[in-house]
Amino acid sequence: MRSITAFLGVLALLVTGTAAAQTADKYPDKPIRIMAPYAPGGNIDVTARIIAEKLKDVLGVTVIVENKAGASGMIGSDVIARSAPDGYNLLVSANSLVAVPAIYGNAPYDWRTAFQPISHIQAVPAVLIVPPDSPIKTLADFIALGKDGKFTVADSGVGTTNHIAIELIGEATGTRYTLVHYKGSGQAHLDLIAGQVPAQVDQVNAAIGHIKAGKMRAIAVSSDKRVPQLPDVPTMKESGVKGLEDFTFSTYTGLFAPAKLPPEILAKLNAAMVTTLSDPTVIKKFADLTAETKSSTPQELAAMLDKEEKLVVPLIKKLGIKAE
Incomplete structure (x- = not known):
């Protein structure tokens, strides 16, 4: 009886793995949504629209940018965090992804567990x-x-x-x-x-x-x-202001998916971003806006966010910054 149960378990894993592989092989075969969780006209919105325009050519499907402002980006971000991790629901976010939850205190997600980093996009x-x-x-x-x-x-x-x-x-x-x-x-x-x-x-x-x-x-x-x-x-x-002799700061943006994105789809999306961000037209569009494009591995983007958290979260706590 145990051998039959074990056999059925292995069979189920094989069927699931085969289905996932087939899904990844077909990806993408329908429109992709990129969430820009702020109002139109700002850095996140502009960034999302520039990469969406090129990604549609690279991936061969329509790429739609959706704006959903509120709670300093948390409302739109939470929509993606709760979406299916199938590669059709993506998020453009800045390094504020780590600061905002610390300020609100009751954020609906933990950036470390809710999102899968895909690639760095640009810094300004x-x-x-x-x-x-x-x-x-x-x-x-x-x-x-x-x-x-x-x-x-x-x-x-x-x-x-x-x-x-x-x-x-x-x-x-x-x-x-x-x-x-x-x-x-x-x-x-x-x-x-x-x-x-x-x-x-x-x-x-x-x-x-x-x-x-x-x-x-x-x-x-x-x-x-x-x-x-x-x-x-x-x-x-x-x-010449005292205290600002070495002051620098930048906003950098990245592309994210919901957590548990299949590795095969993650690899496809990262490769698509490498192609997108090496395109001369895309580079020029960002350069005209004073932004520097640079793709990354998912691991590199995660490390950047980890460093950001260690810089800004202690300041937020020290100053007692809270949501209004």
Whole structure:
């Protein structure tokens, strides 16, 4: 009897394995959804649309970008975390993936167990921006306004990399600000341009169009060297502000799937991303937005997130940052 039971168990495993292999062989054979868990117009949305356009050619199927904003990206991210791990439900997220759950405290997922990293996509520095007629001319001017915590600064949501960049600047310089957390960069841009908020920290690639159009003015960037597309904008390291002598920070994005993605499908998606991110047109599109493309292995992306968690989560706890 035991031998029959054992035989049936082995047979079941063989059938399951064969079915999974057949599924992987056919993948993809229907449209793929990429979740951009913020409002349209920001870094995540732009990134998702650039890679979706190329992935559809590489994979030979329609690739649709869906926006679902809220809770600093957690609502849309949770949709993917709960989706079938079949390669048809993907997520573009930034390094804020590790910070946001620490801030909310009751996140519906643990990034380590809910998602399967696929590949790094691009990295871009932050930029401090103000309306064109702002009296703020230098980063030192901005820092001087942060002594009493009353000066207002906009970001794209609690726990986003823009928010973390402001907190890191404040920690380094002993300054505090009244932060206005939007559901993405788009509305924050409109309010900044309209003069409703006096300053914003955003990714350079999300803001550069407005900067070049003269609708907002860049004060400083958080990169190690000046951004080629904005040669007259100094780095924060160049500001002469005490505490920022070595300050750099970047937002990097990656592609993720729900956990338990079959290895064969993971390999196909990673290979597709390597092809996508080595395409000259894609490289140029990101470069025009001041972002640097670079594919990675799933393991390399996971290691980057682990390093990020060790940097920002202690700061979040120290400052007592909580969701509003």
